[in-house]
Amino acid sequence: MAKWIDVCSVDDLQPDSGVCALFEGEQVAIFWMPEADVKVYAVGNYDPFGKANVLSRGIIGDIGGQPVVSSPLYKQHYNLQTGVCLEDESVKIPVYAIRIENGSVQLDLSSLSHHQEPAL
Amino acid sequence: MSEKQTLVVIGNGMVGQHFLANLVDSPLKEQYEIITFCEEPRAAYDRVHLSSFFTGTTAQELSLVEDGFFERHGITLHLGDKAASIDRTAKTVTSAKGVSIAYDKLVLATGSYPFVPPVPGHDRPQCLVYRTIEDLEAMAAAAKTGKVGTVVGGGLLGLEAAKALMDLGLKTHVVEFAPRLMAVQLDDAGGEMLRRKIENLGVTVHTGKNTSIITDGEHCVNKMCFADGEELETDIVLFSAGIRPRDELARTCGLEVGQRGGIVIDNQCRTSDPSIYAIGECALWNGMIYGLVAPGYTMARTVVADLKGGYANFTGADMSTKLKLMGVDVASIGDAHAKTQGAMVYSYQNGDSEVYKRLVVSEDKKFLLGAVLVGDASGYGTLLQYCLNYIELPENPDALILPHRSDESVGLGPDALSASAQICSCFDVTKGAICSAIENGCMTMGELKAETKAATGCGGCSALLKSVLDSELSKQGFAVNTDICEHFAYTRQDLFNLVRVEEIKTFADLLHTHGKGLGCEICKPAVGNILASQWNEHILETDHLGLQDTNDTYLANMQKDGTYSVVPRITGGEISPDMLIALGQVGKKYKLYTKITGGQRVDLFGARVDQLPHIWKELIDAGFESGHAYGKSLRTVKSCVGSTWCRYGVDDSVGLAIELENRYKGLRSPHKIKFAVSGCTRECAEAQSKDVGIIATENGWNLYVCGNGGMKPRHADLFATGLDKPTLIKTIDRFLSFYVRTADRLQRTSVWMENMEGGLDYLKSVIVDDKLGLCEQLEQQMQYVIDTYQCEWKTAIEDEAKLKRFRHFINSDQPDDNIVFVEERGQIRPADSDERKHFKLMEIA
Numbered sequence: 001m002a003k004w005i006d007v008c009s010v011d012d013l014q015p016d017s018g019v020c021a022l023f024e025g026e027q028v029a030i031f032w033m034p035e036a037d038v039k040v041y042a043v044g045n046y047d048p049f050g051k052a053n054v055l056s057r058g059i060i061g062d063i064g065g066q067p068v069v070s071s072p073l074y075k076q077h078y079n080l081q082t083g084v085c086l087e088d089e090s091v092k093i094p095v096y097a098i099r100i101e102n103g104s105v106q107l108d109l110s111s112l113s114h115h116q117e118p119a120l
Numbered sequence: 121m122s123e124k125q126t127l128v129v130i131g132n133g134m135v136g137q138h139f140l141a142n143l144v145d146s147p148l149k150e151q152y153e154i155i156t157f158c159e160e161p162r163a164a165y166d167r168v169h170l171s172s173f174f175t176g177t178t179a180q181e182l183s184l185v186e187d188g189f190f191e192r193h194g195i196t197l198h199l200g201d202k203a204a205s206i207d208r209t210a211k212t213v214t215s216a217k218g219v220s221i222a223y224d225k226l227v228l229a230t231g232s233y234p235f236v237p238p239v240p241g242h243d244r245p246q247c248l249v250y251r252t253i254e255d256l257e258a259m260a261a262a263a264k265t266g267k268v269g270t271v272v273g274g275g276l277l278g279l280e281a282a283k284a285l286m287d288l289g290l291k292t293h294v295v296e297f298a299p300r301l302m303a304v305q306l307d308d309a310g311g312e313m314l315r316r317k318i319e320n321l322g323v324t325v326h327t328g329k330n331t332s333i334i335t336d337g338e339h340c341v342n343k344m345c346f347a348d349g350e351e352l353e354t355d356i357v358l359f360s361a362g363i364r365p366r367d368e369l370a371r372t373c374g375l376e377v378g379q380r381g382g383i384v385i386d387n388q389c390r391t392s393d394p395s396i397y398a399i400g401e402c403a404l405w406n407g408m409i410y411g412l413v414a415p416g417y418t419m420a421r422t423v424v425a426d427l428k429g430g431y432a433n434f435t436g437a438d439m440s441t442k443l444k445l446m447g448v449d450v451a452s453i454g455d456a457h458a459k460t461q462g463a464m465v466y467s468y469q470n471g472d473s474e475v476y477k478r479l480v481v482s483e484d485k486k487f488l489l490g491a492v493l494v495g496d497a498s499g500y501g502t503l504l505q506y507c508l509n510y511i512e513l514p515e516n517p518d519a520l521i522l523p524h525r526s527d528e529s530v531g532l533g534p535d536a537l538s539a540s541a542q543i544c545s546c547f548d549v550t551k552g553a554i555c556s557a558i559e560n561g562c563m564t565m566g567e568l569k570a571e572t573k574a575a576t577g578c579g580g581c582s583a584l585l586k587s588v589l590d591s592e593l594s595k596q597g598f599a600v601n602t603d604i605c606e607h608f609a610y611t612r613q614d615l616f617n618l619v620r621v622e623e624i625k626t627f628a629d630l631l632h633t634h635g636k637g638l639g640c641e642i643c644k645p646a647v648g649n650i651l652a653s654q655w656n657e658h659i660l661e662t663d664h665l666g667l668q669d670t671n672d673t674y675l676a677n678m679q680k681d682g683t684y685s686v687v688p689r690i691t692g693g694e695i696s697p698d699m700l701i702a703l704g705q706v707g708k709k710y711k712l713y714t715k716i717t718g719g720q721r722v723d724l725f726g727a728r729v730d731q732l733p734h735i736w737k738e739l740i741d742a743g744f745e746s747g748h749a750y751g752k753s754l755r756t757v758k759s760c761v762g763s764t765w766c767r768y769g770v771d772d773s774v775g776l777a778i779e780l781e782n783r784y785k786g787l788r789s790p791h792k793i794k795f796a797v798s799g800c801t802r803e804c805a806e807a808q809s810k811d812v813g814i815i816a817t818e819n820g821w822n823l824y825v826c827g828n829g830g831m832k833p834r835h836a837d838l839f840a841t842g843l844d845k846p847t848l849i850k851t852i853d854r855f856l857s858f859y860v861r862t863a864d865r866l867q868r869t870s871v872w873m874e875n876m877e878g879g880l881d882y883l884k885s886v887i888v889d890d891k892l893g894l895c896e897q898l899e900q901q902m903q904y905v906i907d908t909y910q911c912e913w914k915t916a917i918e919d920e921a922k923l924k925r926f927r928h929f930i931n932s933d934q935p936d937d938n939i940v941f942v943e944e945r946g947q948i949r950p951a952d953s954d955e956r957k958h959f960k961l962m963e964i965a
């Protein structure tokens with residue numbers, strides 16, 4: 001069952017860019033594309049290759065139709081819907097259910113994955 | 121097992137070394153014990169580029185010998201030891217130091233010496249020659265006290281030597297016996313045009329002069345008296361009156377020599393003694409001495425083939441040459457003097473732009489026999505191909521030298537050449553060899569040059585090489601896709617033009633009108649960069665923010681742990697003690713790791729996102745501004761202390777560096793740009809390894825472009841000499857604007873220029889001669905960027921909206937707990953993964 005929790009306001013988001021929110025102790029990268037069909041995405045902020053909390057600072061866009069963020073450290077791409085790394089499908093970052101409701105940005109507590117570090 | 125035979129090479133000059141390199145590359149290496157005598161104090165170096173010694177190239181850099189070459193191949197090198205005699209009956213060579221060696225095969229590669237006419241006084245003080253590094257050192261020493269220098273001889277080498285005298289800051293004269301300059305290569309009209317060009321550069325040319333005596337001068341060290349009664353006072357007299365083969369050893373051991381010198385060789389380069397070969401400038405083939413390096417190289421390869429028992433013939437060599445003499449293009453091809461029976465001549469002369477061209481064609485107008493080009497040698501590659509490969513001429517051969525006003529193309533397409541056509545004459549690389557290198561995977565000019573050596577000698581063939589590469593790649597079905605990414609079917613240059621012409625101001629507009637999808641990390645920063653170059657709006661404006669690369673978004677350089685480093689601008693590397701203290705205080709307060717960069721500034725590491733605005737507030741209050749170390753933009757203008765402090769300084773390099781850095785700071789470009797300014801030719805600022813390098817000389821500033829350090833270092837090319845400051849700045853304005861407009865994304869100036877059809881010459885024609893009529897626009901564009909400069913950090917910290925992003929969490933003030941530092945050598949550094957595990961354990965416990 002979805003349990004929606006407010007994390008910030010839409011005004012805190014950056015158009016076509018990312019921010020990082022603290023959500024129940026986890027770092028979540030939130031991306032906002034006001035012009036696109038799907039407008040918000042939430043994935044883990046931790047970059048398993050760079051081993052640093054930086055994904056919210058990556059550039060977003062699409063590759064072959066998949067919405068992606070590219071790591072600011074070593075440029076791997078992660079699918080924003082599935083979390084799968086395009087360069088190495090065995091690596092996956094957590095994804096979270098997210099929505100915008102009356103001007104506030106909400107994450108679904110039940111999608112909280114106690115994410116494990118992928119073995120590299 | 122058979123005993124190894126002994127092979128002795130006398131002379132380790134350019135040709136001797138080329139011979140050794142080819143020898144050890146072959147199975148012969150196993151058959152011979154190899155010994156070489158080198159009279160000079162250093163092993164082989166590049167004599168062809170000797171003059172670059174005066175513009176900062178070191179003896180080390182001129183060396184033609186790879187590190188450890190002799191040791192690795194087991195070659196015994198007798199350095200600084202001259203072979204003194206050969207005993208052909210006993211088959212031994214004895215050296216000046218008394219080393220005696222029995223040989224089975226002997227190769228003479230003794231080169232030549234400069235001819236000094238026996239005029240009385242030729243051996244007076246400061247009467248010098250131009251052949252070895254020691255000669256150049258003597259010139260430099262003499263130039264320190266002298267003011268006037270005179271070259272005797274107006275041939276190729278003489279003019280090159282004159283250039284060197286000018287670079288040394290001397291008033292320069294050239295005295296030539298013949299009625300014109302470069303009498304061997306040029307006809308009268310060509311010689312006259314060259315003379316005018318060279319005199320415009322400030323060299324005084326005296327033709328038809330016969331020196332009768334050199335004696336004490338009144339104002340200078342020497343005085344030259346001519347047969348016609350005139351006199352010339354000069355400090356240095358530099359003889360460059362031709363070369364003579366060094367055949368003394370051959371003569372005394374009874375080998376056949378020519379009437380006017382030179383060791384006689386046959387088509388296998390054998391002398392009159394079958395166990396002795398001669399190669400290079402000491403050898404006389406068919407009555408000819410070749411004073412160029414390429415024929416010598418061919419002789420060297422011929423001997424290697426002959427020793428292998430293969431069949432090889434030296435059958436003469438092409439003496440065509442193209443070179444740049446004091447910035448003037450001069451080329452001569454084949455039968456320039458129309459000596460062939462029935463030859464017809466076409467010539468074109470433009471007094472205004474000082475261009476002279478002449479074609480010599482066969483009686484039936486079908487084939488090109490020779491050509492002379494002065495002032496514009498851009499047609500050299502094409503003409504040489506016509507001449508060397510007997511390609512039939514177009515119906516009106518004069519079209520090849522007339523300026524083409526319409527867009528008709530007269531160049532030879534690469535497909536017109538046969539596989540055996542020689543593309544690179546320095547290293548004898550055929551089109552066939554190039555094509556097979558491409559088939560085997562060479563995809564770029566760089567790879568092709570490394571693989572085949574083509575275009576790595578004089579570089580005259582690089583434009584042709586590029587067109588062969590492009591044509592072959594597209595034939596192999598590599599539709600050379602130049603689209604920037606899947607979102608735009610355009611090159612960076614196309615996008616730049618769209619933005620400029622359609623006055624597009626945002627990525628969203630460009631994507632809607634000319635692209636598809638959402639964009640990606642390739643096109644977004646590239647377009648962000650173009651928009652910044654063209655309109656110069658703040659890169660953190662809402663419209664542009666999402667386009668920026670990591671570093672740009674936070675106006676700082678992200679490091680491996682997600683923290684940032686901060687680099688304030690320190691123009692020209694000049695900083696007062698107070699500013700240095702202020703910088704230190706900021707570093708100390710925020711516990712940053714500090715390091716001096718290669719670009720003469722200070723890098724402060726380990727700042728968290730949320731600390732950046734605070735750090736910058738303090739830096740700006742102390743008088744610093746953004747250093748743009750995070751951007752694809754002008755980084756630094758490095759400088760030496762120059763004439764203000766340095767004993768040798770010729771001009772104020774620091775002052776110029778500061779002025780240039782302030783002028784171009786903030787300019788966004790396809791890749792980072794680095795400058796340096798040196799106060800004299802000693803080049804302490806390493807300007808020749810920069811995109812833009814400037815060196816002070818007595819005659820003004822010399823400008824070098826398109827160098828870089830980094831992964832693939834490249835020496836910058838000399839672009840213009842003796843500039844005053846306004847001209848220098850105008851030239852750099854144009855150069856940078858043109859680069860910003862036309863380069864690919866992430867293409868440094870070096871690669872940009874190397875991939876440009878026509879290369880450096882083309883670039884000069886655009887920037888200096890304004891061939892495309894663009895220069896006014898280019899200057900205006902630069903002026904716009906300069907006028908709209910802002911310190912990006914100052915604007916950012918004054919704007920609440922922009923600062924909102926400078927915190928790790930949007931909904932919490934906590935810092936990132938993954939950032940962990942440990943101490944090393946008294947400063948912080950990021951913890952490694954083992955250390956981190958340890959911290960985690962401690963946290964849990």
Ligand SMILES: Cc1cc2nc3c(=O)[nH]c(=O)nc-3n(C[C@H](O)[C@H](O)[C@H](O)COP(=O)(O)OP(=O)(O)OC[C@H]3O[C@@H](n4cnc5c(N)ncnc54)[C@H](O)[C@@H]3O)c2cc1C
Pocket residue numbers: 130131132133134135136157158159160167168169170171201202203204229230231232250251252277280366369399400401402410411412413414416443
């Ligand atoms: C300033 C300058 C610019 C030039 N520019 C060009 C150019 O643009 N294009 C071009 O094609 N060519 C150019 N040349 C000519 C080119 O350098 C020569 O063709 C080339 O160096 C010839 O090579 P080599 O090995 O025959 O002679 P060298 O390079 O002179 O080598 C001969 C070596 O043998 C040594 N030697 C002689 N006798 C003995 C002995 N008895 N024992 C031991 N060692 C001995 C000499 O000291 C010397 O080191 C230029 C030359 C000069 C000086």
Ligand code: SF4
Pocket residue numbers: 760761762763766767768769770773798799800801802803804805
């Ligand atoms: S380059 Fe600069 S520091 Fe070096 S010697 Fe010349 S003026 Fe002096």
Ligand code: SF4
Pocket residue numbers: none
């Ligand atoms: S040389 Fe390599 S390790 Fe050193 S700063 Fe440059 S990229 Fe980093």
